Amino acid sequence: MVEDNKEYSIEELKDRITDLEKQNNALSDQVEETILFNFISESFDSISNDKELIEALLEKISILKEIPVCYCIEIKSRSYKVISSYCAYDSGSNDCVEPVLKKEIIAQLQSQGVLKIKCDDVDPAVFKDKVKHKFEPYEIVLIHFHSHNVKNGVFVFVSDINNKEVFDDLFIFNQFVKIVTDKWERLGLILQLKKLNQSLERKVKARTTELTRLNNMLFQEIQTHQNTNHELNIERKKFHQLFQKANDAIYLWEIDGVASIKRCMEVNQAAIEMTGYSYDELMNMTPSDLMVKGMKGQLKPFLEKLEVNKTSKIEVIHQRKDGTTFPVEVNSHLFTLDDKKVILSIARNISEWKKIELDLIDAKEQAEESDRLKSSFLANMSHEIRTPLNAICGFTELIKEDNLEMSEVKDFADIILNNSSHLLNLINDLVDFSKIEAGYVKPTFMPVNISHLLRNLELNVQSLLYNFNKEHIKIIIDSAEELEEKLVLTDEVQLRQILSNLLNNSVKYTRKGSITLKTSIVKDQLQFIISDTGIGIPKKFHEKIFERFVQVKDKKTFSIPGTGLGLAICLNLAEMLNGEVKLLDSSIKGTSFSLTIPYYPSSK
DSSP states (O other): OOOTTOOOOHHHHHHHHHHHHHHHHHHHHHHHHHHHHHHHHHHHTTOOOHHHHHHHHHHHHHHHTTOSEEEEEEEOSSOEEEEEEEESSSOOOGGGGGGGOOHHHHHHHHHHSEEEEEGGGSOTHHHHHHSSSOOOEEEEEEEEEOOSSOSSEEEEEEEETTOGGGGSOOHHHHHHHHHHHHHHHHHHHHHHHHHHHHHHHHHHHHHHHHHHHHHHHHHHHHHHHHHHHHHHHHHHHHHHHHHHHOSSEEEEEEEOTTSOEEEEEEEOHHHHHHHOOOHHHHHTOOHHHHBOGGGGGGHHHHHHHHHHHSEEEEEEEEEOTTSOEEEEEEEEEEEEETTEEEEEEEEEEOHHHHHHHHHHHHHHHHHHHHHHHHHHHHHHHHHHHHHHHHHHHHHHHHHTOTTOOHHHHHHHHHHHHHHHHHHHHHHHHHHHHHHHHHTOOOOOOEEEEHHHHHHHHHHHHHHHHHHTTOTTSEEEEEOOGGGTTOEEEEOHHHHHHHHHHHHHHHHHHOOSSEEEEEEEEETTEEEEEEEEOSOOOOGGGTTTTTSTTOOOOSTTTTTSOOOSOHHHHHHHHHHHTTOEEEEEEEETTEEEEEEEEEOOEEOO
16 A cells, blocks of 8 residues: 555565565465365365275375375384375376385484475486376475374375475475374274273173172172171170280281381280380380390391291390390281281290200200219229229238238238228218218208317328328318317218218328318308318319219329219218308319308207
8 A cells, every 4th residue: 555645666666566466475375275274174074984084185185286196104113004195197006105215214204293305315217117107206295193093104295396386385284184183083082982982881781780680689798797797796806805815925017018017006915014015105116126136137037038938937035115135936927908918926925935945955964964974983983893802802812822921911901901991982982872862861960079070080081191101191170169079969970971071082182281171160150171282173173073973083183093972972961961062272282172061059
């Protein structure tokens, strides 16, 4: 439009006219495209078949846009499939598209969506050989698409050299493809919807029939359920009573999927009493919280084993709330409860069992040791008895000879006497120990003059030293003044035997020096201490010397005879007198034993 008050030159008017013509042409093209879109869209409304839809699209684009060759192709992993094609000159051939479906072109198309290729890159003879008409291909347009049943599709449009500008604007082709793919998708969805509706109608009909049947059964099941629920409540009460009244601690643990305890679900009263924790405290604890620190590492391997075997047993040490510990045997079972993995653990306090087990082990060891010592004792006794008997028999035979002098006869008689005395002591030890073991020895408490007893013991020791050719050893009797000519209530025979055994041992194992017997009153106890300057007792034998059949045998004592019963007899007799005998000290400088008995003064 020319303004009234402005004048234009002829050139400006020409330029203005040119711009108006371009705008008019652009508007005409838009109107044409709009009419074309509407035409194609309306033409697709009556089509309900996928193949017909694609064929119609290719035909209309070919006719309206004057494109000689059109294809719709599905690209597969190692090949391609022509869904539909249209050739303006004749039926054409599917092989026409093979040159443009190279791997590098397909890869570029999938990344860009639309690809335009000059036919200079493709041998034109391919199309000339396949299309029986004078056909000069100019450009090829590839448009990538996908739908519900075509995952990797391509539309191929090939233009003629006489229509070079047809692909200048690809918007309309994209729109055509979008219209068709949308329609294609809708057709697929409609088909699926029909199938779903038909399937739904069948399912509704079958479900209605089933619901009718179930409804008829429901009334009967309700009545049965009421009866079952009543019985279940009774069983639940019984279970609760059994759970709470059980003597063993019962825990119900919930576990997660990584073999670890998630939480405690329930505990019984026994668990509360056994651990000292309250119900609320136990509900916030895990098994590791109950275990002593050094055993917490056993929990994970135990849970992993339980996951495989479904049942397992373990012995651990639990710690009470007050810090005290006790051993428990835990039997656990893994099962599913309300879609949760749970562990039922029954923990039993086995403190008494452990004590009995230790007592049995100790008794077994003692029995084995006693049996070993008894065997050793019997083997030793055969030697101890045969040795004096051989001496007695041998020297008795020698005395019978006529050519012996009186001095020789006297010496032989002394040897026979000494061996007879030794044999008698062996027999006395055996008899005394047998009586003690059988319970035949009972103490008889009578007034005893301790001073007279000590003097008799001194004479006996001197006699024994003479027999052993140890007259050089000094005997020291140190008696408390308050015991001088005093009477003490005890068993004289048993007291004499204890002191004699201890003094006899000192005589046997002392080569020089002295033997001392000291008496004193300590509080309400009468104490006897027997010390010597003998060879002593090795430290490794200190805890065993009072056991029966035990003898200290080394290179120093190998030739010294004995039964191994003397100290065992002393220990038993001291207990009968309500007293105690023990080793005070022993070294290479000598040995000291003490005998302590109750001090009961008596005036009778």
